[in-house]
Amino acid sequence: MKIWKKMVLGSAALLAALSLAACSKGSSNSSSSSNTNKSASLTLWVDNQQVPYYKKIVKDFTKSHKNIKVRVTQGPNGSANAKTDVGKDPTKAADVFEVPNDQLGQMAEAGYINPLSPAAAKDVKANYVPEATKGVTWKGKMYAYPYAQQAQTIYYDKSKLSANDVKSWKTLTSKGVVATDFTNAYVWPVFFSAGTKLYGDNGEDIKGSTFNSQNGVNAMKWFAAQKKNKGVMQTSNALNQLKKGHAQAILDGPWDAANVKKILGKNFAVAKCPTIEVGGKTKQMESFLGIEGFAVNSHTKDAKAASELSTYITNKQAQLIAHKEAGQIPVLKSAINSPEVKSDPVATSVIEMAKPGNSVLQPKLPQMAAFWNGAAPLISGTYDGKIKPSQYKAQLKKFAKTVEKK
Numbered sequence: 001m002k003i004w005k006k007m008v009l010g011s012a013a014l015l016a017a018l019s020l021a022a023c024s025k026g027s028s029n030s031s032s033s034s035n036t037n038k039s040a041s042l043t044l045w046v047d048n049q050q051v052p053y054y055k056k057i058v059k060d061f062t063k064s065h066k067n068i069k070v071r072v073t074q075g076p077n078g079s080a081n082a083k084t085d086v087g088k089d090p091t092k093a094a095d096v097f098e099v100p101n102d103q104l105g106q107m108a109e110a111g112y113i114n115p116l117s118p119a120a121a122k123d124v125k126a127n128y129v130p131e132a133t134k135g136v137t138w139k140g141k142m143y144a145y146p147y148a149q150q151a152q153t154i155y156y157d158k159s160k161l162s163a164n165d166v167k168s169w170k171t172l173t174s175k176g177v178v179a180t181d182f183t184n185a186y187v188w189p190v191f192f193s194a195g196t197k198l199y200g201d202n203g204e205d206i207k208g209s210t211f212n213s214q215n216g217v218n219a220m221k222w223f224a225a226q227k228k229n230k231g232v233m234q235t236s237n238a239l240n241q242l243k244k245g246h247a248q249a250i251l252d253g254p255w256d257a258a259n260v261k262k263i264l265g266k267n268f269a270v271a272k273c274p275t276i277e278v279g280g281k282t283k284q285m286e287s288f289l290g291i292e293g294f295a296v297n298s299h300t301k302d303a304k305a306a307s308e309l310s311t312y313i314t315n316k317q318a319q320l321i322a323h324k325e326a327g328q329i330p331v332l333k334s335a336i337n338s339p340e341v342k343s344d345p346v347a348t349s350v351i352e353m354a355k356p357g358n359s360v361l362q363p364k365l366p367q368m369a370a371f372w373n374g375a376a377p378l379i380s381g382t383y384d385g386k387i388k389p390s391q392y393k394a395q396l397k398k399f400a401k402t403v404e405k406k
Contacts, residue, residue, distance in 0.1 A: 040068045040305035044313070045075035045082075045097035053325040054313065061312045068305050079292070086112050086297065095300040096310050101135040101291040104143045105204075105364035113295040114303060115141040120311070131354055131361060132331035135291030138364050139204070144293030147314040148328040151353040152186060152287040153346070154178070155260045156249035157242075158269035166269075169276040169285065172249060173231025179238035179247035182223065182383040185375035187251070189286035192360050194219035194278045198371070199403075203363030212393075212400040218279035220392045223382045234383065239263065257327045257346045270345050272352045289359040291331065323347070371403045 046054045051074055058070045076085045079098040083106050086093040090112050099107065107113045116124065121142045125133050132146040156166050161176045172178055180187060191198070195215040200208020211219070226232045235241050238250040243263045251273065252260065261268050273285040294314060296306045312318065319335040322328035329350045330336050341347045353359050362368070378399055381387035387395055 040302035042070045043094040044072045045094035048074040057318050090299045095306045099295045102362035105138045106366040108138045114298045144295040145310040145314040146293040146331045148292040150290040151359050153349040157267045159267040160248040169274045176248035178249040179233040179235050179241040180251040183380040191219040192286040193283040199363040212396045216396045217392045220382045222278045270349045287359040289361050
């Protein structure tokens with residue numbers, strides 16, 4: 001996961017909803033012929049490290065869709081900056097591009113992306129895990145074909161810490177050192193553990209945040225207390241601290257699993273996040289849940305072909321390839337239940353964290369740009385003591401106004 005910067009929203013009309021692609025997402029292999037009669041030429045944007053295996057997936061797609069040509073290339077600044085890259089000139093952007101779910105509201109409001117057709121949306125709702133469906137839905141319509149889920153877990157050296165040790169923050173930090181980054185807004189979910197909400201129950205209520213409260217103050221007290229916790233290390237490079245042996249555990253996501261495995265080797269272990277003591281109560285340390293998907297550019301000249309491509313590159317076979325090649329965690333039910341995913345401890349830990357009560361879907365409101373920009377300094381200022389306890393309420397009130405601005 002990455003922090004995304006605020007974009008300037010434009011205005012454009014959304015095109016008509018897309019037709020359902022011929023190949024089923026619930027199938028392990030899509031081999032049907034294209035429904036598109038005319039020739040089409042498409043561009044697909046993915047992240048740099050994904051280019052090689054998506055070229056293979058697309059090669060299989062074009063075998064059964066001979067009248068569609070697809071060029072796979074890296075998005076200019078990666079999927080984390082999709083809304084900014086597309087927004088520079090939608091007419092020159094890729095026909096299909098990867099996008100994190102927290103950008104969908106902004107892109108939909110700007111008119112950059114097409115909603116899925118009712119039939120395609122029905123297929124997603126029936127065959128994907130509920131959180132994936134919710135993650136790509138904005139104001140009642142789906143705006144991306146989901147293919148992966150991301151949530152932070154705890155990675156640890158099992159020669160130094162046991163599975164029981166990492167179940168609670170108190171035990172973990174008394175028996176070892178956990179490295180994390182309090183300058184990163186992805187530790188915000190401690191506020192969820194403390195009992196607060198961000199943009200309401202569904203993440204779409206601009207007036208629904210409740211962190212400006214005593215529960216929010218309790219979360220800030222927790223962050224401040226970690227400065228004096230000898231078992232907690234603040235670092236912007238947790239992997240390096242793990243490699244040097246200065247830390248025995250880190251909070252991280254599936255995107256770094258391969259690197260952690262290289263560092264820990266046979267001592268590699270992973271689990272869901274531990275419980276923490278916040279506000280005098282024992283609570284599950286929560287995580288943001290991100291849903292990665294592929295969206296169709298509303299300015300594409302080949303909307304039907306683009307929808308067929310999006311369907312194919314998010315089917316079971318494609319999700320399993322992405323899991324094998326890059327450790328992506330599937331969201332299609334049939335892929336999740338495959339032996340290779342069920343036997344992967346990283347996947348099972350992320351899937352456990354994705355459950356309600358363990359994580360909160362990243363909201364999709366355009367105001368999320370302001371949230372990302374402001375949450376990190378609020379947390380880091382509390383952790384390092386620059387924000388004093390007497391200022392907690394005032395800072396929360398100020399931040400609440402910031403994330404509610406239209």
